[in-house]
Amino acid sequence: MIYVVITFLWASICLYLILGGADFGAGIIELFSGKKNENNVKQQMYKAIGPIWEANHMWLIIAIVILFVGFPVIYASVSTYLHIPLAIMLLGIIARGTAFTFRHYDAVKDDWQNIYNKIFRLSSVITPFFLGIIAASTVSGKIDNKATDFLSAYIFSWFNFFSASVGIFTVAICAYLAAIFVIGETTNALQRNYFTIKAKEAILLVIIAGALVFTSAYFSGIPLFNWIFGDRIGIVAILLASLSLVTLFLNFNKGRPNLLRMLAGFQVVMILVAATYSHYPDIILFKNGDSLSLINHAATEKTMQSLGWALLLGSVFILPFLVYLIYSFKSRKMD
């Protein structure tokens, strides 16, 4: 059963990164699209994410619940040592979710819209940036579980070059996902071209940020290169990701939006595989070489059993509805 639970944990993190990522990206692209295109971009984005954003952030909650029920020690130490970035991410989530909803549902459209816009866009950058920081910090070996002073226990655990680079990388990925996702929502060539350009810019950003991640890992003594290229799975994942990127480029203007989306999602999954596979099942690496692993630090078998069944049962209920929801909004164009 423990493997069922781990699979769910991994899947919900992936889905959050892909679907939630596209959602964050929407705000990022808004931020980087000049005044001229502002309204156009906003509308396209709303059409693409409006009906599903509530469901999107559920993946995060599922992941958290799995962590605290199934892997309580891991949850407790992440939330102790990474308290500050988590709290900032939370502020981002709060600001973002409310600003997005308020700007749409405010019965009067006036200057308040500008405030909502600003908050929405800014928090769309901050949230994935800190998400990236948190993810990087768990494996960067900077968390010092023996530290006694405030700075080394609660600040240097996440405040470093490597974590920041992964943060930037995450932001870039989100922008990329959103651009690709929106291409399928556009209705005319002008718009399509606009978002295609945005997507290409985002890819460039992803590549630069990726390079930054490797550089910073090298300077911080994190064996990232070895993790990824040190075993077969990692290499294969990277190869597949590159291959699908090429395919994506070849298909940019062929009017197959769903293919593009699949490819982009696939790349993200492959990047995640490459980054996590070699140190699995350890997901927290401490400074002194200790680690917390999904296998050794799981809750007792009975808890895992019931958690696993709850998740399986839940998906039987949820998946058909979710698929139908997405399907019906994709097939019937909303006005």
Place this chain on the structure above:
Amino acid sequence: MDDFLAARSQMAMSLGFHIIFACVGMVMPFFMAISHYKYLKTGDEVYRGLTKAWSKGVAILFATGAVSGTMLSFELGLLWPKFMEHAGPIFGMPFSLEGTAFFIEAIALGYFLYGWDKFNKWFHWITGVIVGISGLASGILVVAANSWMNSPSGFEFVDGKYLNIDPIKAMFNPGWFSQSLHMVIAAFAATGFAVAGAHAVMIMRKKNIEFHTKAFKIAALCACIAALLQPISGDISAKFVAKYQPAKLAAMEAHFHTEEKASLIIGGIPNEKTQEVNYAIKLPGMLSFLAHGDLNRPVTGLNDIPENERPPVAITHYAFQIMVGLGMILVLISLIYFTALIKKKSWLEKKWLFKLFAFAIPLGYIALEAGWVVTEVGRQPWIIYGVMRTKDAVTPMPGIAYSFYIFTTVFVSLAAIVIFLLSRQMKMVGRLYDPTDADYINKKIIP
């Protein structure tokens, strides 16, 4: 501010904030479903407008509920890592099921909000009802988790170790039923009175009278039924507390000395130094009766509880008095309303009746918050009753006070914006939602 106090305050504030939106999320879908049903049955466009107006308001509250809830699931770990480390695997079952309930709720809400004129109308209606049912389910599940903290079960606590964990048994702990029942009824009462009162104000201002009267009726009826059931379920809760948490009961009642024929204390100022309650009304034997159903059974007083296991008496006592007092006022209002409905139809037009409901807008929510203060403060110094102390659970990170200030600012601003948005929504009713209004812009689909 000291870190421990800051952590407790931050937790209390986040929960106190979330519960308001959670209640709306549990109750409003049912109000909408009733109005929607009337529209489908009668074809009266006002009901359609009302359903939409409510769903717009609810969308705003829903988002606020969702983000504050997300915040809570992190906060449990951010503030109480030691608690979650041990409790997570035991009381986590309801949370994992709750995930499913939320998901269904969010999906059904997607159908409902964006599905006007797109689906079969009854399918569309059902999606609204599903939003309500899954909202209720999630409310019941979380409260079951909370009642586990009050009456822990489903594990054995041996030498500081948590053994033989049984998550199912933990979920159906002794308190789950009485607490969830009381909570659900409270949600209906609090939200119902708030909504009915808001519409009553608009009726008094003579704005879109038909629209607001229809809204008022639905909300007021539900609220009044709930208010009448509240004391009955409160009595069940009290018997649970008497059995499982004698210290809390003693604090609620400021009952300092164990005695037979214990008297029920109403009002008064408890003095923890002299162990006396001054200026109170005492009804001899009533406390024994309420707690155990027997006028003579002794009720444990605080003197039989070790000093370091006593909850703060004054806060718990005042909060309990506030809850019960307001509960009684709501019962009174409900009785008046039912009299009006059944016997004195002329009252239904009277200004004083609407004034009464306008006055009741905040009462349900105040009672609700007070009730939670009774439950949570009355559990102190324990985070898991009798097993783990709150001060042993708090995060070792210093500086929580700053986090408390920041989140207080955020919550206060959010609350202000939400109120502002809802009042705007109310002002636009004529233009956007009421087809009988002269200003109404007939847009088939209000985006």
